[in-house]
Amino acid sequence: MKFIYGNTDGIRKHLLDKLSQIRGYQFDKLLPYEMYQQLLSISEQLNREIAIGINKKGKVEFISIGNSQQVPVPRNSYLIIHTHPQATSELSELDLSLIHSGQTQAIMAIGSFSDTIQIAKIDDSHGLTVEKYTLQDLAQKSLDIIGVEGSRKNKIEDIDLTEKALLIAFDEEGALELEELCKTAGIQVLDCEIIKLRKIHTGLFVGKGKIVEIKNKSQVLQANLLVFDHELSPVQLRNIEEITGQKVVDRTTLILDIFAQRAQSREGKLQVELAQLKHLLPRLTGQGNNLSRLGGGVGTRGPGETKLEQDRRKIKKKIVLLTQELAEIQKHRQNQHKQRATNNIPHICLTGYTNAGKSTLLNLLANANVLAEDKLFATLDTTTRRLQLPSGRWAVLTDTVGFIRNLPPGLIAAFRATLEEHLRSDLILHVVDASNPFARQHIKVVEAIIKDLNLETIKQLIVFNKIDLLNDLDRLNILLHDLPSDYVCISALKKTGIDELLIKIDTILNTENVYKDTLWFFPYNQASLISLIRKHGHIVEEKYTDSGILIKGRVENRYSAQLEIYEK
Numbered sequence: 001m002k003f004i005y006g007n008t009d010g011i012r013k014h015l016l017d018k019l020s021q022i023r024g025y026q027f028d029k030l031l032p033y034e035m036y037q038q039l040l041s042i043s044e045q046l047n048r049e050i051a052i053g054i055n056k057k058g059k060v061e062f063i064s065i066g067n068s069q070q071v072p073v074p075r076n077s078y079l080i081i082h083t084h085p086q087a088t089s090e091l092s093e094l095d096l097s098l099i100h101s102g103q104t105q106a107i108m109a110i111g112s113f114s115d116t117i118q119i120a121k122i123d124d125s126h127g128l129t130v131e132k133y134t135l136q137d138l139a140q141k142s143l144d145i146i147g148v149e150g151s152r153k154n155k156i157e158d159i160d161l162t163e164k165a166l167l168i169a170f171d172e173e174g175a176l177e178l179e180e181l182c183k184t185a186g187i188q189v190l191d192c193e194i195i196k197l198r199k200i201h202t203g204l205f206v207g208k209g210k211i212v213e214i215k216n217k218s219q220v221l222q223a224n225l226l227v228f229d230h231e232l233s234p235v236q237l238r239n240i241e242e243i244t245g246q247k248v249v250d251r252t253t254l255i256l257d258i259f260a261q262r263a264q265s266r267e268g269k270l271q272v273e274l275a276q277l278k279h280l281l282p283r284l285t286g287q288g289n290n291l292s293r294l295g296g297g298v299g300t301r302g303p304g305e306t307k308l309e310q311d312r313r314k315i316k317k318k319i320v321l322l323t324q325e326l327a328e329i330q331k332h333r334q335n336q337h338k339q340r341a342t343n344n345i346p347h348i349c350l351t352g353y354t355n356a357g358k359s360t361l362l363n364l365l366a367n368a369n370v371l372a373e374d375k376l377f378a379t380l381d382t383t384t385r386r387l388q389l390p391s392g393r394w395a396v397l398t399d400t401v402g403f404i405r406n407l408p409p410g411l412i413a414a415f416r417a418t419l420e421e422h423l424r425s426d427l428i429l430h431v432v433d434a435s436n437p438f439a440r441q442h443i444k445v446v447e448a449i450i451k452d453l454n455l456e457t458i459k460q461l462i463v464f465n466k467i468d469l470l471n472d473l474d475r476l477n478i479l480l481h482d483l484p485s486d487y488v489c490i491s492a493l494k495k496t497g498i499d500e501l502l503i504k505i506d507t508i509l510n511t512e513n514v515y516k517d518t519l520w521f522f523p524y525n526q527a528s529l530i531s532l533i534r535k536h537g538h539i540v541e542e543k544y545t546d547s548g549i550l551i552k553g554r555v556e557n558r559y560s561a562q563l564e565i566y567e568k
């Protein structure tokens, strides 16, 4: 029988090794301190929940890896210990439902934010009791306190863990995109219902009648999950779950989960964690146990009302810490960036909608080895490579995270600094999947984000990719109609149009970055401008006169206008 369950995609080998080591662990006490530390540390590094199942003799029977909000439980156990990264140890209704359904005799949650731990277990009269222990108690008490095995009502072996979803979208484009997102998140899509929204219902998002239809349809399909292609308020989410009896996930949570699973670098992980905490914070307000969910698997955490204020303070504190740590990393990167600027190597940035083919193009142009796959958000971390242009000149090429319409605002905010810094380059290569029926809308989404970052003045080249898939030239003509910037058509997969692309890049960079030999005269009160020339060009001669400084040198074209009035 399998030992590690759940999605192990993207988990680094050393963490997987650590998880495998837990297999041989013998629990002589309820929760030895080293095990507490080990589980919480792995879970926090992954930003995903982890559950382990233990038998009466203290042997670990399975490990299961979930996402940031829940973890599936594959088979029944004597004791389930699971983590709540970035949350408290409070057990949710859903956690307790595992005891009611007989999947475990006892359950315990280890959260990042609490010092006491709750254990729920079946008591002598087959009712349920919840006890609180300190870590010290748990490290000393024996497993026997859980009671005799077998008081479980029924046994369920190997439960089906697949999430089978009915999708609810509001237009054709959203439906296709949501399906792709689900595929990326490992959710099986049973069907998609497209609802024409006339007005938003405050309590249910769509009208009551529609929710009942959705409930019936999901029962017929035997779905265990409803995915909405829109952000839902905490109240809407709860109401829909109550009426349908199904677990509900909204678009924002889905995207945040994919990001949490895919982030690899320290910076990427911190950014996602920050976005998740910011998303969670308003959802804690007055929610109490209602945050917990119905359905299978160990569920979302439900911080109790009394601890709410404390949790909120802890989360806020963590947000401040994460923001500081990110600022440090970004400062370090900016220094590298500056160094590059002084080396006069032009910087090109690949951007575009997710799945457009950016990583495939980077791999082709710069012989890199970046993961390119037919999934959304394959790339979350930026990769930079050197590239030689046909003129012999070197440039630096950076791959970045792809965009999608209605990206959760928290995520844009979290990635803003990184994006802005990378996109503030000498040339933006905007890669578009020309074969996608919604390519024009995709271009608009990306342009809106570039504008939002105040970067629209940077030179852009639109790269229509995947033209190998396009046999209808009329479609291409529609795409090319009234384009705001220059373009090329390529196929990164079939390697066509690449020479033309490189020549275009070379031409744009050469006209953009030409250095102009100039003679300036700066009065002493403007002497600080000389440092600009030093930074973005170089000084050949410097002469101090009675009334000012005479400088002979060259500066990048983009700064020459600013210095024009001092030209001689």
Ligand SMILES: Nc1nc2c(ncn2[C@@H]2O[C@H](COP(=O)(O)OP(=O)(O)OP(=O)(O)O)[C@@H](O)[C@H]2O)c(=O)[nH]1
Pocket: 352, 353, 354, 355, 356, 357, 358, 359, 360, 361, 371, 372, 373, 374, 375, 376, 377, 378, 379, 380, 400, 401, 402, 403, 465, 466, 467, 468, 469, 490, 491, 492, 493, 494
């Ligand atoms: N047919 C065809 N497929 C391509 C082409 N370029 C890329 N692909 C495929 O498109 C899929 C997505 O490619 P990626 O390079 O991962 O796309 P990306 O823009 O980096 O995506 P994100 O990292 O998610 O933003 C992969 O399955 C590629 O093999 C092309 O020119 N033609």
Ligand SMILES: [Mg+2]
Pocket: 358, 359, 360, 371, 372, 378, 379, 399
């Ligand atoms: Mg990519």
